[in-house]
Amino acid sequence: xxxxxxxxxxLSASFSGSLILKNITLSFPRNKLTAIMGPSGCGxxxxxxxxxxxxxLVPSATVSGSVLLNGEDIYHLNxxxxxxxxxxxxxxxxxxxxxxxxxxxxxxxxxxxIKLSKQExxxxxEESLRKAALWDEVKDCLHQKGTFLSGGQQxxxxxxxxxxxxxxxxxLDEPTSAIDPRAIQKIEELIVELKKTVTIIIVTHxxxxxxxxxxYAVFLYLGELVEFDQTEKLFTVPKDKRTxxxxxxxxx
Amino acid sequence: xxxxxxxxxxxxxxxxxxxxxxxxxxxxxxxxxxxxxxSFGFLFVFGKDWNPISKEFGALPFLIGTFLTxxxxxxxxxxxxxxxxxxLGEYLSNPFFxxxxxxxxxxxxxxxxxxxxxxxLFVLVPVxxxxxxxxxxxxxxxxxxxxxxxxxxMIIPYSAFLAIEILKLVPPEIKxxxxxxxxxxYEVVKKxxxxxxxxxxxxxxxxxxxxxxxxxxxVTMVIGNSDFLPKSLFSPGNTIASVIANEFTEAxxxxxxxxxxxxxxxxxxxxxxxxxxGDLIVKKMSFQES
Numbered sequence: 001x002x003x004x005x006x007x008x009x010x011l012s013a014s015f016s017g018s019l020i021l022k023n024i025t026l027s028f029p030r031n032k033l034t035a036i037m038g039p040s041g042c043g044x045x046x047x048x049x050x051x052x053x054x055x056x057l058v059p060s061a062t063v064s065g066s067v068l069l070n071g072e073d074i075y076h077l078n079x080x081x082x083x084x085x086x087x088x089x090x091x092x093x094x095x096x097x098x099x100x101x102x103x104x105x106x107x108x109x110x111x112x113x114i115k116l117s118k119q120e121x122x123x124x125x126e127e128s129l130r131k132a133a134l135w136d137e138v139k140d141c142l143h144q145k146g147t148f149l150s151g152g153q154q155x156x157x158x159x160x161x162x163x164x165x166x167x168x169x170x171x172l173d174e175p176t177s178a179i180d181p182r183a184i185q186k187i188e189e190l191i192v193e194l195k196k197t198v199t200i201i202i203v204t205h206x207x208x209x210x211x212x213x214x215x216y217a218v219f220l221y222l223g224e225l226v227e228f229d230q231t232e233k234l235f236t237v238p239k240d241k242r243t244x245x246x247x248x249x250x251x252x
Numbered sequence: 253x254x255x256x257x258x259x260x261x262x263x264x265x266x267x268x269x270x271x272x273x274x275x276x277x278x279x280x281x282x283x284x285x286x287x288x289x290x291s292f293g294f295l296f297v298f299g300k301d302w303n304p305i306s307k308e309f310g311a312l313p314f315l316i317g318t319f320l321t322x323x324x325x326x327x328x329x330x331x332x333x334x335x336x337x338x339x340l341g342e343y344l345s346n347p348f349f350x351x352x353x354x355x356x357x358x359x360x361x362x363x364x365x366x367x368x369x370x371x372x373l374f375v376l377v378p379v380x381x382x383x384x385x386x387x388x389x390x391x392x393x394x395x396x397x398x399x400x401x402x403x404x405x406m407i408i409p410y411s412a413f414l415a416i417e418i419l420k421l422v423p424p425e426i427k428x429x430x431x432x433x434x435x436x437x438y439e440v441v442k443k444x445x446x447x448x449x450x451x452x453x454x455x456x457x458x459x460x461x462x463x464x465x466x467x468x469x470x471v472t473m474v475i476g477n478s479d480f481l482p483k484s485l486f487s488p489g490n491t492i493a494s495v496i497a498n499e500f501t502e503a504x505x506x507x508x509x510x511x512x513x514x515x516x517x518x519x520x521x522x523x524x525x526x527x528x529x530g531d532l533i534v535k536k537m538s539f540q541e542s
Contacts, residue, residue, distance in 0.1 A: 054432060059346060080434045088432040094425035098447040108433040111443050158429070165433070 005030040005199045006051065006169055011065035013043075013050050015058060020046045022223045023065070028169070028216075033191065033200045035214035035231065037207060039251060042220040044203045048171045051201070052086040053079040069168065084108070087162035087198075088171045092178045093154035095146035095161070102142040104157055105129060108165045124164055131197075132160035133190045152183025156190065163198070170194065172202040176209065188213050207247060211235055219243045278520065285514035287507055296514060302479040302495075304504050309511035311518065313481045317396060317489035318519075320482065321471060322464035324400035326457060329408045333460075334453075336408075337415035338441055341422075354413075361409035369473030372402040377474060384486055394476040395488045402470050407460050414456035414534075421538055422448045455533025462526035466519060468493040492519045 004027035013021040021043045028034050036044045049055040050063055056079060066073045074082045095104045105125045109116055116124070125142070129135040134156040138149070146157050155175060162170055172191065176184045191200055192213055204210050210217055210231065217231040219242070227234060227243045238244045245251060292299060292309060299310015336357075340350050373394075380401070381393035422445045430444045446453075476488020477498050490498065492515045503509040 052432065054428065057428070057431060080436060083432055084434040090425060090428065090432075092425055094423070094429045096426055096429065096444060098444075107430070111430055111433055111435040111439045113439070161429075161433070 003030070004028055005070060006201075007068040007071075008047075008051070009066045009068070011047075011050060011063065011067065013046055013055060013061065013063045015046075016060040020223050021050070024220075024225045026218065026225060026228055028199060028201060030199055031195055031197075032215040033195045033202065033213055034216040034218060035210035036201065036203045036218045036220060037205065037210050037246070038220035039246065040205065043223045044205075044220055045173055047220065048088075048173055048201060048203055051169070051171060052083050052088055054083070054088065080112070084165045085167055086169045086171060087165065087167035089155070089158050089162050089173065089175050091174045093151055093158050095149075095154050095157050097145065097147045099146065100143045101138050101146045101149075101157060104146045105160050105164055107161055128160040128164040129157075131163050131194065132156045133186065133193075134160055150183065151179050152186060155179055155183075155187060159187075159190065159194075163194075167198060169199045169201065172200065174203050174205065176204075176206070184209075207249075219246060221246070278517075281513055281517040281520060285510055285517050288510035288514040291507060292511075296511070297518070300481050304499075304508050307505070307507055309507065311492070311511075311515055313479055314490050314492045314495050314515060315518075317475070317482055318465060318491040318493070318522075320396050320485065320489070321399045321403055321475070321491055322461055324397070324485065325403035325407060325464050326411075326461055328400060328404035329411055329460070330457070332408055333411040333415045336412040337419050338445075340416055341419040342437055342441055342445070354416075357409045357413055361413075365406070365467065365469035366473075368402055368406050369470035372398060372470060372474040376401055380486075389484065389486045392476055392486070392488050394474050395486050396475060396482055397485045399471045399475040399489075399491070399494075400485075402474055403464055403467055406467060406470060407464050410463050411456060411460035414459060415453065418449050418452035418456055418534065418537070419445060421452060449537070452534055452537035455530045455535075455537065458526050458530030458533065462523050462530060465491075465526065466493055466523050468497050472497045492516075 006028040008024055008026045011021055011024045012019065024047065036047060038044050046055060051067055051074075053074065055061045055063065063075070066075060068074070069082075069085060074086075096107055099107060099110075102125055103110060105128050106116070106121055109124075126135060129138065134153060137153060138157075146154060149157060159175075175191075176187055179187065188209065191202065194200060195215075202210075202214065214231045217229065217234045218225065219227045219234065219240075221242055227238060227240045229239075234243065235247060238247060288296065288309065296309065296311050297315065298312055299308070300312050301308045301310050302313055303309075336353070340353055344350065344353075376398055377393040380395070380398045381391045384391040384393070426444055426448070427440055430440045435443070471491055472494035475490060475494050477490055477494065478488040479490060479495065482489040496512050496516055499508070500512055503512055
């Protein structure tokens with residue numbers, strides 16, 4: 001394996017004293033799509049939130065271990081820098097309701113007070129929306145509120161918003177769990193396309209989705225890393241009995 | 253079965269009584285103001301003179317007094333209320349602190365008006381007098397400015413409570429989205445939470461205003477009780493509520509009394525309209541959210 005973009009070393013996390021992640025060590029290969037699977041409550045979401053330090057929004061959260069982005073420990077950086085390098089898309093589409101589609105896409109710049117010229121803004125908006133396969137649908141209503149879009153379109157808008165800062169890693173936390181089934185395929189095609197330029201980590205409790213889109217797969221169970229392998233291997237010849245049981249639908 | 257229908261009857265009766273009560277208050281005010289309405293008509297609202305001796309009654313000094321004190325009080329209290337709500341909503345999300353702050357707010361709201369008035373008279377009035385000497389205006393001490401200060405302190409608990417509730421309506425998902433884009437807390441508050449709550453905050457301002465309009469006791473104690481048109485923020489004056497409280501027991505003659513009641517009617521309508529509007533706006537926002 002070539003040098004991994006992101007390495008997690010001995011990561012443990014707890015909320016209000018209860019241990020959610022237990023000593024996870026894992027490396028994510030560059031420009032690949034890694035799926036994190038596991039039953040509800042296994043710590044999938046916590047794991048990705050520790051990667052961009054979003055867990056720090058909960059005051060009772062504590063973390064030990066390290067997360068290295070290109071060899072640099074993100075816990076030694078400013079969380080604001082970390083979040084610009086590691087973008088995130090959430091379970092429920094959450095465009096800013098007070099902003100237009102256009103402003104939503106460049107929200108990262110607007111919120112953090114980075115000034116851009118009109119041409120730069122136009123270029124970034126178009127580029128990000130094209131990457132998110134949304135440009136053709138919204139190019140004529142860029143200055144309307146994003147909340148009028150369908151759920152799937154809103155989620156692609158959120159992907160565009162996460163891409164606009166050119167992150168190195170994109171975290172997707174069950175991005176299709178609140179989306180109309182017909183819109184899911186479009187988002188899956190989109191993320192497969194995106195991994196050419198950005199490393200993607202997707203949390204999913206949909207086994208079929210993990211099989212369809214991912215190159216590597218992680219199985220978490222009760223806060224422990226049970227198995228990590230190429231998706232094909234993990235799905236066909238799982239090494240751990242628990243992985244096999246999970247994949248065959250015995251629990252979860 | 254019998255007790256059930258009796259129970260229902262009692263419940264409905266209580267509900268009906270409440271409506272009758274509201275109607276009765278309005279009608280009493282209205283009918284008792286008829287002599288004044290007949291004598292002055294619409295000019296009552298624009299009349300500058302209030303003189304029981306010459307039986308000349310105009311409400312303008314009190315309308316302006318009410319408007320000035322309430323508006324100034326609101327302007328003084330708004331930054332504090334917003335700051336408190338942002339502190340509790342974004343910075344001290346720990347349940348312990350919000351519980352402590354909420355009890356403090358409730359305790360403040362529970363202090364009787366007359367105590368605020370007392371405090372205003374003995375603590376604030378000398379301070380204001382000192383300030384007036386410094387800036388070379390007549391050092392009354394009492395007046396519209398002092399009344400606004402007392403009033404602003406009195407409405408802080410109310411408006412802070414409203415602001416806290418309104419900021420709570422900002423969906424956590426959109427705040428998370430902003431944090432995930434690298435925004436700081438300040439940027440999240442300024443560019444995501446506040447813009448989302450503007451209409452709700454405006455509604456809350458109206459509700460607090462409605463509260464300030466009718467506040468009587470403390471204002472009466474520190475406003476100076478002058479029936480002349482206030483010349484500046486530091487002049488003594490009267491609000492609608494304070495002039496009623498002050499003159500009601502010694503009203504000379506039917507027209508004086510009737511004019512005071514008409515003032516009451518105006519206050520009643522003003523407060524009702526402000527409250528209904530504020531309520532509608534706040535409800536519209538919470539409805540959008542759910």
